[in-house]
Amino acid sequence: MISEEQVRHVADLARLGLTDEEVSKMRDQLGVILESIEKISELDLEGVPPTANPLNLTNVLRPDTPREPLPREEALRVAPEVMDNMFAVPRID
Amino acid sequence: MLELTAYELAEKVRDREVSAREAAEAALARIDEVEERVRSFITLTPELALERAGRVDERAGSGGIRLWEAVPIAVKDVLSTRGVQTTCGSKILEGFEPVYDASALRNFGGDMIMLGKANMDEFAMGSSTENSAYGVSRNPWDLERVPGGSSGGSAAAVAAGEGWWALGTDTGGSVRQPAALCGIVGLKPTYGRVSRYGLIAFASSLDQIGPMTRDVRDAALLLQAVAGHDPRDSTSAGVEVPDYLAELDRGAEGLRVGLVTELTNIEGVEPGVREVVESVARRLEGAGASVEEASLPHAEYGLPAYYIVAPAEVSSNLARYDGVRYGLRVPADGVHEMYRRTRNEGFGAEAKRRIMIGTYALSSGYYEAYYARAQKVRTRIIQDFRAAFSRFDVLLSPTSPTVAFRIGERVDDPLAMYASDICSIPANMAGLPAISVPGGLSEGLPVGVQLMSDHFTEPMLLRAARAVEEVVDFRYRMKP
Secondary structure (H helix, E strand, C coil): CCCHHHHHHHHHHCCCCCCHHHHHHHHHHHHHHHHHHHHHHHCCCCCCCCCCCCCCCCCCCCCCCCCCCCCHHHHHHCCCCEECCEECCCECC | CCCCCHHHHHHHHHCCCCCHHHHHHHHHHHHHHHHHHHCCEEEECHHHHHHHHHHHHHHHHCCCCCHHHHCCEEEECCECECCECCCCCCHHHCCCCCCCCCHHHHHHCCCCCEEEEECCCHHHCCCCCCCCCCCCCCECCECCECCCCCCHHHHHHHHCCCCCEEEEEECCCCCHHHHHHHCCEEEECCCCCECCCCECCCCCCCCEEEEEECCHHHHHHHHHHHECCCCCCCCCCCCCCCCCCCCHHHCCCCCEEEEEHHHHCCCCCCHHHHHHHHHHHHHHHHCCCEEEEECCCCHHHHHHHHHHHHHHHHHHHHHHCCCCCCCCCCCCCEHHHHHHHHHHHHCCHHHHHHHHHHHHHHCCCCCHHHHHHHHHHHHHHHHHHHHHHCCCCEEEEECCCCCCCECCCCCCCHHHHHHHHCCCHHHHHHCCCEEEEEEEEECCEEEEEEEECCCCCHHHHHHHHHHHHHHCCCCCCCCC
8 A cells, every 4th residue: 555645755755746636646555556466465476587578688789980970950950948059948947 | 552561562663663752642641531531640741751752762763762661651759850840749759850760760771761750649658648648549440449559650650551561669568559450560579679779668678669651561571671780779689680581481280389378368458358368379270389388487577567667767768858948838937847847838648657656666765675676677678588488489469458548548547447458568578679560350350479589589489479470360451
């Protein structure tokens, strides 16, 4: 189970400004979902190695060759706000 | 022309019997006729399709096209397309025009005859397209029902004859389940077979791009077009791309088929669906395959483990939507409040739920109990498959436990919606190739059967799928 306080904490970590109504609904739904996920706790997994990637890839390296980057104007074309040829954001608090 | 398979159409374009432009016009006319009812697309791109079709015709005239280039296509709106709005079904990316094409499209040489961007559940999270910010697509077989998801728009487009084929993506069944519900073929290739560069990420250790087509030969041809190593995707495999059409017609003779008990004889699988799967098994046996029961003891843990791994990766991948570099921004005084407002207004309910589950599962104090355990469950699932593939060439099961459900039926019940993927998730967890082929009807609606095989054995998987196609009574026909 998960409390409303925990829901607010997790929402804050995820930078989601949930409304009070959403917090309450989320508490109920997450509770049900987490309970169903708990099923994996019944397995004995002692000594089982984890799988992070189904092909078991480790470090994949490539030659460090310079190439043309995305032009700045292209990158900024889709930005919500631009100032002095840079991404603009509100006051950093 | 609309009755042909993609392969047949491609041959006719290559042989100059019809032009690619005529094909594009026929598809666009069909879209005009049915799109209002089916709603497969978020964005239509008719001018672009006609212009590129013209260029393909010019090249066909000088003898230089590969078969797949001739056939107009629908592209799921999760694949980046240069200069064409790519929304991922989300309000947070409304109006977003990528600055490059996804690598998977590169073998179309910049002239992919794209009819439009197909509807989908937001960020590919869902099984019905009801999570799209741009409305629900309809199942062409019954307009009151969902087409499945998340690649529901792609499936609906193919089933409705709005073009010949489509690209989808599959993280937990998002190509196969809608293919099953709409009576078409859907293939999820081996993890790493198709480059994910330019595929907007959902769960990076599970996502794969796959063909959604009218028949198995078309799936083989479209896989041929999108498969291959890509230095821009470090998880793409440096494994040689074989000829996917070469072994197609070798038939069922000698195939060792395992019918997976834990995905077939379980609660939640409709009797009508089970009957179709069992009848396919009998018919394959009649055609010379051997069929025995196979067991994947940890299959039932696939769903809960998936709902830790996938949301965990989502919480990380969706952190990039912060209103700074692209997409929606909701103004606020300080940057933190801007993040919170932007993300809360930009994401829909399911995206928020998954971000929350993932953030919780990865948060301090819970990581070991959830994410670390889920990764070990994943290993167990892989071990089960390894044991099964020592006895069998392919594993057979339902693709989806049910036929297409009604719009609205599961929308307020996340667990019921999640259960749609119970049969398809294990292949994603293990990175295996898996295909859904129409096996017959139940309650007048299509039932898909799923075949799974070992890593990078798509030629054999496609051959087995083609053998299923041969023994069943189902043939593609445009709906509605």
